[in-house]
């Protein structure tokens with residue numbers, strides 16, 4: 001398991017990162033370009049590697065590439081050597097568990113007595129190590145330390161023993177943690193979502209194609225319409241153009257990740273019935289109600305704080321302005337060795353607009369803070385351009401605990417907010433004041449009952465048993 005945050009991003013800094021996008025298309029004609037388009041649409045969920053696995057009528061062929069979807073697949077598209085077939089799945093990877101190269105990228109593919117099986121997975125299996133040890137003892141060889149490989153081999157074993165429906169159910173009874181996955185067994189396709197529903201998974205249709213996607217934005221881009229979300233604990237079979245629920249494994253409560261609404265998902269996606277843009281807008285409104293401040297102008301940290309800054313300003317009838325120019329052509333992520341390099345990386349990517357900043361009392365809005373190192377640099381940058389006052393407003397609550405369900409926040413010592421007051425954090429980032437949105441404000445903004453959300457990284461109380469951590473309620477599965 002990774003214990004460190006991933007590569008440094010000079011704008012988004014050490015923000016939490018999502019691990020993966022999944023897509024499945026059950027089509028009537030060639031699906032490669034549709035999967036490729038979907039993976040480009042869902043690029044924000046993972047930039048480390050991508051892959052497709054397509055059934056050609058007899059077997060499943062996979063192609064995996066490093067880096068961004070467009071760059072990675074381009075040589076294969078140019079040479080016309082991409083997998084062919086009408087039924088396929090795709091994956092964008094951001095690793096939180098396992099090795100970090102193309103070998104660890106999805107989809108994972110194995111050949112079994114039941115035919116080829118392939119899986120794309122978004123989430124994190126918390127008991128993958130013990131499952132892996134158990135499977136290894138039974139002679140299953142592993143190529144990677146990836147939890148998805150464990151999941152696929154477990155499914156292959158239980159499906160061989162009990163058939164597809166009971167086999168998948170049996171695997172789900174053993175798997176702990178978060179998974180929204182698309183599984184292919186030959187030409188049959190399955191959507192699986194863990195009983196808590198941590199990560200999103202949605203069904204759509206475009207013409208005669210049936211689509212399973214991490215986010216609805218991919219369905220929009222393919223010109224399709226949403227059918228519905230895959231329910232927490234549901235397994236859906238897609239075969240011969242039909243969508244059938246195999247079963248639903250219910251949990252006492254569901255736990256949608258609140259960070260999907262705060263930061264991860266695209267604003268144009270609708271997740272579990274809630275439009276992400278609307279949630280973000282309300283986050284800014286509630287932040288304005290909870291933490292108003294007298295100032296001349298509200299500016300966002302681009303792009304993550306933009307919607308929230310807009311609604312913060314609108315709610316308080318304040319001026320909103322783009323006070324920081326973002327250079328779109330500098331690299332998105334790269335490892336910066338030292339503080340000096342990181343400072344210049346921030347300047348390369350962000351530059352203040354003097355007329356907006358100089359002599360002004362500024363409200364600087366962002367969606368979240370993890371370490372606070374980038375916020376510190378942005379505040380210093382604004383001061384160097386003559387800002388008179390800087391009031392930082394964060395449109396989500398303090399992050400104080402690790403995530404075990406697919407987000408790369410693994411150790412407590414990385415969090416600036418741990419055991420600190422707002423004033424102490426304000427001082428640390430060099431601001432004149434700093435305030436966070438409350439947990440109640442967050443829940444109200446998302447518009448779901450509190451008990452339907454995972455708030456583990458905000459409260460340190462988790463919706464499933466994690467060794468050494470507090471569980472928020474007892475979770476007995478009703479099968």
Ligand code: SF4
Pocket residue numbers: 198256257258259260402403404405406407454455456457458
């Ligand atoms: S711990 Fe935080 S980031 Fe992880 S799933 Fe729960 S809400 Fe999301």
